[in-house]
Amino acid sequence: xxxxxxxxxxxxxxxxxxxxxxxxxxxxxxxxxxxxxxxxxxxxxxxxxxxxxxxxxxxxxxxxxxxxxxxxxxxxxxxxxxxxxxxxxxxxxxxxxxxxxxxxxxxxxxxxxxxxxxxxxxxxxxxxxxxxxxxxxxxxxxxxxxxxxxxxxxxxxxxxxxxxxxxxxxxxxxxxxxxxxxxxxxxxxxxxxxxxxxxxxxxxxxxxxxxxxx
Numbered sequence: 001x002x003x004x005x006x007x008x009x010x011x012x013x014x015x016x017x018x019x020x021x022x023x024x025x026x027x028x029x030x031x032x033x034x035x036x037x038x039x040x041x042x043x044x045x046x047x048x049x050x051x052x053x054x055x056x057x058x059x060x061x062x063x064x065x066x067x068x069x070x071x072x073x074x075x076x077x078x079x080x081x082x083x084x085x086x087x088x089x090x091x092x093x094x095x096x097x098x099x100x101x102x103x104x105x106x107x108x109x110x111x112x113x114x115x116x117x118x119x120x121x122x123x124x125x126x127x128x129x130x131x132x133x134x135x136x137x138x139x140x141x142x143x144x145x146x147x148x149x150x151x152x153x154x155x156x157x158x159x160x161x162x163x164x165x166x167x168x169x170x171x172x173x174x175x176x177x178x179x180x181x182x183x184x185x186x187x188x189x190x191x192x193x194x195x196x197x198x199x200x201x202x203x204x205x206x207x208x209x210x211x212x213x214x
Contacts, residue, residue, distance in 0.1 A: 017088045017095060020065030029071065032060060036075045039205055047076045050086055052204045054093055059200035063094035091145070092161070092203075099134045100195045101179050104145035104158040105172070111147075115168060116155040120144055122169035126176055140179065141196075153188070160199045162187035 024032065035056055040049045053075060057068030064087050073080045087093045094102075105111075105120040120131060123142055127135055134141040150156045153165030157172050164175060165188040178185045184193045191202075198208035 018064060018066055018069055018084055019095070020061060020063065020097075021067045022070070024060075024067045024071060028060070032056060032071060033075065035204070035206055036071075040075065042205070047078060050076060050078070050083065051090075054083075054087055055200045055204035056206070058093060059197045059204060062098045062197055063096055096132075097134065097138075098196055099139050099141040100197075101139060101193075102141045102143065102158075102160055102196050103176070104143050105131075106146070106148050106150075106154070106156045106158075107144040108147040110151045111155040114154040118169050119155055119157065119167055119172045122173055123176060126173050140176065159185070159187070159193060160196050161203075162190045162193055164188055 036049075036053055039052050039056065040046045043049045050072060053072045054064065054068070057071055058064055061068055069080050069083050069087060072078070073083045076083075088095070103123065105116055105123065107116045107120055120142075124130055127140060127142055129135060129142055131142050131144045145158065148156050148158060148163070150163060150165065153163070155167050157164040157167045157175065159175065159179075164172075164185070167175075175185045187193060194202075194208060201208045
């Protein structure tokens with residue numbers, strides 16, 4: 001008996017690995033270079049700063065663009081291919097435009113059994129989009145995500161990488177309604193929720209440009 005396995009990206013994974021603007025305006029490059037210098041100074045070898053620099057350009061664009069990859073390569077004396085190889089390995093680096101709030105529903109085995117699939121279905125209906133898409137107003141991007149190493153609290157929803165534990169379809173719908181109403185939901189644990197680009201800047205090791213939650 002033979003089994004035909006079709007291998008490829010998951011259905012909601014973006015097609016082109018990197019897209020978007022090819023270059024930054026001069027003033028943007030200068031501003032990012034100043035931030036990059038602060039980040040790179042923390043490392044004995046500049047190329048060790050690649051991951052935080054990727055967060056920096058993600059904070060600029062809301063996702064990784066061709067311009068962001070080129071900027072990181074130039075700052076670290078790497079090829080764009082080397083930077084892109086790292087950027088496309090990690091799921092925290094987005095390859096398509098991302099809303100102010102990235103809502104991820106864990107659909108790995110335990111979360112799915114505990115209700116994760118039902119939560120994802122509910123949010124797709126509530127938002128009128130499929131996993132991998134962003135609402136028309138650019139506010140919310142929905143995705144299904146793999147294990148968050150929080151199985152004790154299944155099912156788990158993450159918003160901009162902050163944990164919301166022991167969710168149900170009803171509670172997850174309330175999270176979305178709070179965001180739409182301008183009320184920042186409070187994570188079960190961790191820092192106060194802030195917009196996606198501010199989160200990316202924090203992960204770059206810099207103070208966020210603002211702390212406006214919604």
